[in-house]
Amino acid sequence: MTSAERGGTAAGGPSELAQLAARSGLKKVGSRPGLPEYVRTLWARRHFLWVLSTSRSYSRNQNNYLGQLWSVLSPLTLAAVYYLVFGLLLDTRAGTTNYPGFLTIGVFIFMAIAASMTAGSTAVTSNITMVRALDFPRAVLPLSVALSEMLTLLPAIGVMIVIVLLTGEPITVTWLLLPVALVLILLFSAGCAMIAARVVVAARDLRNLIPVAIRLLRYVSGVFFSIEAYAGRFEWGFVLEYQPVAVYLTLMRSVLLQDVAVDPTMWLTGLAWAVVLFLVGFVVFWSAEEKYGRD
Amino acid sequence: MAATDDAFEEIDFEDDDDLDDGAPERAKQDADAERTPSVVVDDVHVRYRVFGGRKRVSGPEMGRIRAMFNRSRRHVGAVTEVHAVRGVSFVAHHGESIGIIGRNGAGKSTLLRAIAGLMPTSSGAVYVAGTSSLLGVNAALVSSLTGERNVMIGGLALGLTPAQVRERFDDIVEFAGIGDFIDLPMKAYSSGMAARLRFAISTAAVPDVLMIDEALATGDAEFRERSAKKIEEIRGHAGTVFLVSHSMRSIERMCDRAIWIEQGQVVADGPAREITAEYRKATKKG
Ligand SMILES: Nc1ncnc2c1ncn2[C@@H]1O[C@H](COP(=O)(O)OP(=O)(O)O)[C@@H](O)[C@H]1O
Ligand SMILES: [Mg+2]
Numbered sequence: 282m283t284s285a286e287r288g289g290t291a292a293g294g295p296s297e298l299a300q301l302a303a304r305s306g307l308k309k310v311g312s313r314p315g316l317p318e319y320v321r322t323l324w325a326r327r328h329f330l331w332v333l334s335t336s337r338s339y340s341r342n343q344n345n346y347l348g349q350l351w352s353v354l355s356p357l358t359l360a361a362v363y364y365l366v367f368g369l370l371l372d373t374r375a376g377t378t379n380y381p382g383f384l385t386i387g388v389f390i391f392m393a394i395a396a397s398m399t400a401g402s403t404a405v406t407s408n409i410t411m412v413r414a415l416d417f418p419r420a421v422l423p424l425s426v427a428l429s430e431m432l433t434l435l436p437a438i439g440v441m442i443v444i445v446l447l448t449g450e451p452i453t454v455t456w457l458l459l460p461v462a463l464v465l466i467l468l469f470s471a472g473c474a475m476i477a478a479r480v481v482v483a484a485r486d487l488r489n490l491i492p493v494a495i496r497l498l499r500y501v502s503g504v505f506f507s508i509e510a511y512a513g514r515f516e517w518g519f520v521l522e523y524q525p526v527a528v529y530l531t532l533m534r535s536v537l538l539q540d541v542a543v544d545p546t547m548w549l550t551g552l553a554w555a556v557v558l559f560l561v562g563f564v565v566f567w568s569a570e571e572k573y574g575r576d
Numbered sequence: 577m578a579a580t581d582d583a584f585e586e587i588d589f590e591d592d593d594d595l596d597d598g599a600p601e602r603a604k605q606d607a608d609a610e611r612t613p614s615v616v617v618d619d620v621h622v623r624y625r626v627f628g629g630r631k632r633v634s635g636p637e638m639g640r641i642r643a644m645f646n647r648s649r650r651h652v653g654a655v656t657e658v659h660a661v662r663g664v665s666f667v668a669h670h671g672e673s674i675g676i677i678g679r680n681g682a683g684k685s686t687l688l689r690a691i692a693g694l695m696p697t698s699s700g701a702v703y704v705a706g707t708s709s710l711l712g713v714n715a716a717l718v719s720s721l722t723g724e725r726n727v728m729i730g731g732l733a734l735g736l737t738p739a740q741v742r743e744r745f746d747d748i749v750e751f752a753g754i755g756d757f758i759d760l761p762m763k764a765y766s767s768g769m770a771a772r773l774r775f776a777i778s779t780a781a782v783p784d785v786l787m788i789d790e791a792l793a794t795g796d797a798e799f800r801e802r803s804a805k806k807i808e809e810i811r812g813h814a815g816t817v818f819l820v821s822h823s824m825r826s827i828e829r830m831c832d833r834a835i836w837i838e839q840g841q842v843v844a845d846g847p848a849r850e851i852t853a854e855y856r857k858a859t860k861k862g
Contacts, residue, residue, distance in 0.1 A: 298618035298665060302703035305613045310693030310702045329732040333716075336729060340720045411716055413694045415733050416709065485627065574695055 313571040323418045330421050334428035356437035360385045360444065367505040376507035378540045382445045386533050387504040389441050393434040394470050394526055395495045400426045401474025402481045402491050405573050412574040419573045420566050423478040427471035445537050455536050455543050462532045465555040469525055472558030475566040482573060502526040525554040614816040615668040615691060615785060620700035622661040622690050660686040662840035673807060673817040675827035675848055677855050678837035684820045687837065688787045706784030709734060723758040723773055730777035744780045751802065752776035772799050779806050786810050787818040804830055824852040
């Protein structure tokens with residue numbers, strides 16, 4: 282809002298109207314609140330965030346006869362297709378003992394993260410009418426995208442657990458870590474959504490690169506093959522292993538599959554990625570708060 | 577919102593005497609310099625950035641090559657700025673209701689968005705006392721969800737808490753007057769019913785400054801009367817109301833002051849009846 286200030290001071294000192302406003306104790310609209318103030322208003326709007334997220338993931342499946350049943354059916358059909366292609370036709374089973382379980386976890390979790398990034402990138406631009414009609418902290422938009430993708434993931438997690446059990450995995454204590462892993466994934470995707478939303482507002486052409494980036498991520502994150510088994514051959518294989526998406530897939534697998542060990546370094550890496558991306562994303566998004574809504 | 581622009585140009589308001597005699601009286605108070613300002617608009621400019629289109633720059637003297645170059649520029653890197661509001665200044669006071677008139681595309685909606693702080697100004701500033709809200713809750717509503725659910729979404733979108741929405745739920749449904757339809761998805765509503773529900777939701781939270789952008793045009797006579805009462809109520813609480821309407825009669829009935837905007841600039845600002853008379857004369861001629 283630098284030009285706005287210029288308008289007021291061009292004639293030397295604040296304009297007559299600005300002085301009148303100051304005398305009557307009026308507040309200037311549309312200036313960006315400080316970070317603590319922003320967090321406070323965001324917290325006050327948490328119910329709005331929640332309702333927006335739930336209605337978004339609910340209305341997605343409301344338009345056909347089977348309705349909400351599709352929240353379970355679509356991940357199920359997707360898992361079957363992937364198993365057919367990668368398990369039977371291409372056979373990328375090397376280094377895994379329970380490939381159906383391995384694949385299901387990979388596909389579902391990756392899908393949720395990718396969906397957050399895709400929808401997050403247009404969180405502001407596709408809700409522009411709302412931005413131009415209602416006053417709320419704009420971070421609600423990318424955050425609700427991440428949250429609603431997480432809510433959509435929950436039925437898929439149910440399907441995932443059934444598949445894992447059917448393939449003969451026992452229920453162990455490590456299953457207790459499932460919610461922790463989900464929270465980390467949520468924080469990470471929320472951070473990605475906020476960054477993507479901010480970047481696309483600044484340079485909307487970059488939106489077209491997001492599907493490309495996601496495709497790349499899909500192939501380097503070990504969605505349908507074990508990174509350890511394939512990338513271990515390269516010197517820089519550890520880069521692949523410790524990039525965030527791969528970390529979260531590994532975390533989920535170590536929770537549910539017996540042959541993937543729970544590795545503390547992996548969990549710390551996952552925690553670090555989540556916290557860093559969320560905080561950076563939040564600040565990056567907030568820094569342009571007063572600019573959203575222009576186009 | 578834009579769709580209503582052309583469809584409801586001149587909607588007649590039923591004569592309603594108790595509202596009628598209030599307006600001139602308030603106009604007299606206008607001269608009173610002691611009233612405190614509630615909204616100060618200081619030389620505001622607003623620009624839109626538009627992608628995927630470019631205004632044609634052509635003249636008879638333009639060469640063939642330039643013309644061809646220009647044509648191709650319409651498809652690659654086509655970004656145009658629309659200068660929608662060009663240096664508007666005015667002061668509004670507590671208890672005042674101001675009609676904003678002007679042709680389609682004059683910049684009325686954009687100006688309201690800027691006052692509500694929803695559209696960044698490219699220069700100039702807007703100062704407001706207290707909370708302001710643009711009657712634009714429809715942007716948050718989900719047509720595939722029930723009216724009941726939408727009351728919650730809309731209420732929260734306006735900044736109410738869930739408890740406050742629940743508390744006011746019956747009043748909202750009563751005010752909207754849509755009965756059992758509250759349990760059906762909003763896409764099953766007629767446009768008038770949807771407008772009633774939207775108005776009911778948006779006025780459930782009473783702001784200090786309320787802005788209404790052609791939201792009343794779709795209602796029936798009964799609803800228009802109810803909304804006029806609601807506007808009076810807000811003004812009674814020392815609030816300020818901005819009303820955009822193409823119906824000069826409703827501006828005269830509900831506002832004591834009017835601002836006429838043309839091409840993003842103020843043409844005239846003064847007592848509602850004078851300004852609407854001028855506007856009528858100007859539009860008849862053109
Ligand atoms: N979303 C938008 N993107 C680009 N230009 C817009 C947009 N909305 C309005 N405009 C332009 O701004 C100007 C004023 O529009 P608006 O404020 O909607 O007028 P009114 O409400 O008086 O009919 C018009 O020239 C219109 O073309
Ligand atoms: Mg308009």
